[in-house]
Amino acid sequence: MKSEAPATFTLHSRLFRAEAHSTFLILIAGPMATTQILSEIQDPRTGRGRWLLLAAGFVLLGCFFLPWLRFVITANDRIALSLTGLQAVTMPPVETTDGGLLYRSSPWMYLAPLAGIVALGLGLLTLRPGRSAPWHGLFAIILSVTAAVAVWSVVTAAQEIAQKQKVSVEVQWGLALTFMALLLFLISGLVALRDAGAQQPTFRAALDALDFMAPGTVLVIVFFVLPAIILFILSLTDLSSANFSEPWTFVGFDNYRRMFSDRFFPKILRNTFQYVILTLLFFNVGLALLLALLTAHVSRRVGFFFRLLWLLPRITPSVVYIVMWQRIAQQPPYGILNQLLGWLGVENQPYWIPEAPWVFVVLVNGFVGASFGMIIFTSAIEAIPADLIIAAKVDGAGDLALIRDITLPLLRWPLLFVVTYQTLSLLVSFEYILLLTNGGPGLFTTEVWALTAYKRALQTYFGSNQWAYGAAWGFVLVVIGVVLSVLYLRVFRFNDLVQEPKIDVL
């Protein structure tokens, strides 16, 4: 095959937009960040070197990003992307032994990052703790990561195009150099961050705090943020058991559209709020508070016994627990409740659960949920200094006034915690409802959001797992949970609770 003028390729428009976006970012951010970093990390005492390095950084980084510029300028929806767009000045393609065309990267492509490395290396060599601001370092880090992703994606695109056109592109070396430059970028960013930390006490404190939070943060990222992201991505696909043998595709927000237009969506929404609010109000907070107050006001041993008693539902396996409730509510002669009613002379009793499904849903969950708050509240009540209680009694408070004026206000933080925590856990809990009514009786009578998500995604009847659709339900639930948490923190004015006291002298 003869060597020809650069071929014209069509790039997938969606893919292209993403790349153009990141490229644009680099175009603006690159020179800015580089000059900032270079000016910050070199010794301020050698004034001329500073300007020299600054200029060098600017020019060289400009060179480095020139190819990207070309790429963007020549791009439109049906672009004529010459390989020169990717590789600055293209070398004429070389015919390979198997008849393909080999496009080589231009020397410029190697030169630009190389020069960038030299500039950054010089900068690093002259490194002294200068006047760095935290955001310089952060900027460099963000930039390097974004750039790496952008480079990678464009190279992949180019390779894909080349493959379709049956030409091969050799970019490995350029790629490696590019990533090395970006790595240096990353390091210089981290260095700038550290320097900034050394100079600014407040930022230093923030960094220290980050250190302390690191283990927790890692856990949250691994077990919450990443799963949530995966869930979201999953919800944008058409993954289900119906088309499992075919390759899945992204379908945008189709699943969400389908969810919000579901005929039973309002019903499920109402059920969810009803379930959460009733259980929370009457049991997880109300009964829990009542139990904590009562058990704190009787003798220690009796209090301990009653608290233990209320823990039983929680430590009973859920299936056993539900079977017990069903036994309580059964028709005569099985049901305990009906047997008692029978002795009282009330005959012909129904199976109570379908009669009053909501009462049972709330009771069943509430009896389990109450113990959590009870334990938190009890420990909080016992942590109130004895002097405060004595002072209030001497001041003239009876038992009720004591609870109203002293105990409850001092329980604000545990109350916030229990309300927040229990709202979220109720929102996502469904196993007792699944076992008790399975959302029935009838259509969606007691079906809550989490149960729907579970059924759509994972419950198999006729092999109907709609993983992606279920993921959409699940993801919205996650969003609701996060929004609610933030709201709670606002309403309870969490920041006030952790405020430091202002002491002055007499």
Next chain:
Amino acid sequence: MRVELDNLTKRWGDVTGADGITLDMQNGEFVAFLGPSGCGKTTTLLMVAGIYKPTAGEIRFDERVVNQVAPKDRNIGMVFQSYALYPHMSVRQNIGYPLKLKKTPADEMEKRVQRVADMMGIGHLLARRPAQLSGGQQQRVALGRALVKEPSLLLFDEPLSNLDARLRLTMRSEIKRLQLDLGITSIYVTHDQVEAMTMADRIAVMKEGKLQAYAPPNELYEQPRTIFIAGFVGNPPMNLFDAQIVQEGKRYLARRQGFEMEVPHKQGSRAVGKGQVVVGIRPEDISLAQNTGITGEVFVVEPLGRDNLVDVRIEDLHLFVLADPRQPLQIGDPVQLQIDGGKVQLFDPETEYSLLWT
């Protein structure tokens, strides 16, 4: 209000908090409960407040037995070491809380809170939270809260122990002054004998749940009835040591190895022939003399500012002596001691009671 405690006892299982406390307080009297920590002062106070139910005995307010009366119906004001201010209430709400519980009308409440706050010098802090106040200010708020409902009995549980030394002095005289002005019967619990001595009309000295003595400060100081009181009351503490009282002709002598001093007839006659007794003598009743008296050697000199506290060694006996700081004393210097025999206290080592005062 008159307060009487009659054989007041509190036990938790085999732990005894207070053991048969009997004493009475006159209307307007300022009584201090003095004793080392853990001796049952707080326990007794809390029984008076109605927080603890007595295991045995009676509490009477103006002849009325109040054992079964709830704290809120006793009309008591109380001040704590920890201040015990309600952290979620402003200063205004803290001071007004007893009035609010009495359903006092809002405008009258406002007036009384303001008056008390002004009296305590915290009138400008009413909008603050306790956490925004210094220790001294918090204690003033606590005092205001105790006073606002015009109680017939004030209870203080080591109210100054958390304050720094200077503030303690100021607050001490303020509380004393306030109590005199208002004439409210008060019980003041403290482990600091200086506080008790300077403030109280009468002091109840307690040890291990029992009442050791109940007397005015000067009587406690001059006529200690037990070894414990002798050692606990007075600063620097009394010198206590074993000796034998012997009669030689008309003279009585307290004698031990390397030590001999004359004791007046009045004291000596009560101890003679009892074998080993405990002799007590305060540092301020010993002086350094020239060429006469008991010979010893300077062991340590502690400058106290106005005086020097000198530890003088006589064989194996150490005596603390107050000396003029202008007198140059070096460790190891030989000194002569002159003891004011008339101030000597004598105790029975077995019963620990005084041989002089009963």
